[in-house]
Amino acid sequence: MIKHLFTPQAQDIHIVSGFEIKQKAKQYEDRGLKVIHLELGEPDFDTPENIVRAGMQAMEDGFTHYGPALGLPAFREIIAKYVSSYKNIQVDASNIVVTPGAKPILFYTILSLVNPGDEVIIPSPGFMIYEAMTRFVGGIPVPLPMTEESNFRFSLTDLEERLSSKTKLLILNSPQNPTGGVLTREDLEGVADLVRDRDLMILSDEIYDRMIYTEETPVSIASLPGMQEKTIILDGFSKTYAMTGWRLGYGVMSQEAAAIFNPLIVSSNSCTASFTQMAGIEALTGDQTAVTDMIQEFRKRRDVMIEGLNSITGIRCVQPSGAFYAFPNIGSFGLSSQEMTDYLLDEAQVATLPGSTFGEHGEGYIRLSYANSVENLQEALNRIETAVRKL
Ligand SMILES: Cc1ncc(COP(=O)(O)O)c(C=O)c1O
Known part of the structure; x- marks a missing residue:
């Protein structure tokens, strides 16, 4: 035993x-x-054929070695361009951290931010990994109800009631797993007003933000005034490009946060598979x-x-x-x-x-x-x- x-x-x-x-x-x-x-x-x-072909070609071309911990520079550059235009924020390659799937962004965020006893506000119902990882590091998950009556959004009053001096991290996820709910610009402006002057970080899980069935484009909280530095965006290729098994994701964050993530990545994954990243370049720049x-x-x-x-x-x-x-x-x-x-x-x-x-x-x-x-x-x-x- x-x-x-x-x-x-x-x-x-x-x-x-x-x-x-x-x-x-x-x-x-x-x-x-x-x-x-x-x-x-x-x-x-x-996975679309052009992406598969790019991955195979990259293997043949020798992209089978270790690469830089935070991702291949050319790939980070392309992600930064995409993020700047789709999410309406100004970022460059230094703000992009490439990981094997998007989940490591969540893991590193919680590992590096949450001390035992710190509170993490999580959507409930919500992606179960948020709660599991918070508990793993000794943090206290604070569930924020996403209600059916509001099309699975939360109320700002509920959020305000849950913010405390112990809140270290607020996790947002829109479009949401498991409900498909989408937060509106007004919701996010309300959130920004509540947290702008607080000493906390936001993890904005935007992995489904291309899978949207309304006319409005989704809003990233990072695009609202004063919020970019406080926000780590989690995104990736698993859902949008049907690439779940390739393991390809990324975070968008301040250079300060990226510098904290760097040694964590070196100590765990080393880097993301280089040929997978080359396939990611084709995914973002190729035929959509x-x-x-x-x-x-x-x-x-x-x-x-x-x-x-x-x-x-x-x-x-x-x-x-x-x-x-x-x-x-x-x-x-x-x-x-x-x-x-x-x-x-x-x-x-x-x-x-x-x-x-x-x-x-x-x-x-x-x-x-x-x-x-x-x-x-x-x-x-x-x-x-x-x-x-x-x-
Ligand atoms: C809300 C949410 N965030 C993150 C992920 C993680 O995606 P990946 O497979 O790229 O790690 C998922 C996957 O199920 C998800 O549903």
């Missing part, structure tokens, strides 16, 4: 991911049944048709999904404005979200995630990812309708 040798914090990390449910679903698949997978948070599209097509397809699927869910007696679902998740309210059935997820898998072979895994305010909901074909979504909706009618 060696488990006791590990720290309590390490032993306590518990993350329910789509992969666990996928594993559970396998028992049905092994029996020859078709499971419809709506539990995973990744696009079902392949595949992205536009993918987003159009997601929009179509969203409409099928939300209309279908709302036509099922007992289910209610707000229209998400971004990302690729639906977060319906299933409270009328008298089951917990975990029980409903188990029931849908056992009874209908539809794999979903319980809202409770996204924090205390996620109870009463389930998350369905619509990264699946329209045909499969329609079949899933039919199966769900038949299953919940029996309850």
Whole structure:
């Protein structure tokens, strides 16, 4: 027995991911049944061909060695140009930190900012890694309710009540996982007014900011007066370019913050795979048709999904404005979200995630990812309708 040798914090990390449910679903698949997978948070599209080719070419060209910890200079430059124009902030290569996937930006931010006892305000429901990593370093997660009544945004009053002298970090995520909610410019201006003069940092998780189904372009809090220095933006290629397995993400931050991240990266990943970064250059500078097509397809699927869910007696679902998740309210059935997820898998072979895994305010909901074909979504909706009618 060696488990006791590990720290309590390490032993306590518990993350329910789509992969666990996928594993559970396998028992049905092994029996020859078709499971419809709506539990995973990744696009079902392949990485666009031009990007794959650029990655392969880079390997052939010898981009298979260590590179600079913060990323290849040419790539950081291109990201900076993209960020400056899409997010409407002025940055250069020195503000860009390239990482293997976007998650390390979250990890390094929390590791380098949060002392034991510091408070971190996190969206609830929200991406479960925020809470897990905060607890891991001894920080105190303070859930900020994202309410269905406000299309899964939060109220400024709720935020103000949660700000304290111990608040070190405020995490924002828009468009949001798991609800698809999008914060408005007014929301963010209100946040900026509340925190501008406070001694805290913001982590703005913008990984879904190209997956947006409203006419307005998303706003980054970093673009508001006085906020750029206080903000670390997390973004990456996993979702927008269907590159989850390549592991390619980045942070946008002040030079001061980048200098803090540098030794952490040297000590952990060393750097991000060089050929992956070359593929990233092609992703940002090459033809964007595949992205536009993918987003159009997601929009179509969203409409099928939300209309279908709302036509099922007992289910209610707000229209998400971004990302690729639906977060319906299933409270009328008298089951917990975990029980409903188990029931849908056992009874209908539809794999979903319980809202409770996204924090205390996620109870009463389930998350369905619509990264699946329209045909499969329609079949899933039919199966769900038949299953919940029996309850
Ligand atoms: C809200 C949110 N932030 C960050 C990430 C991390 O993305 P990556 O796979 O690039 O590490 C995800 C992925 O699921 C996410 O949903």
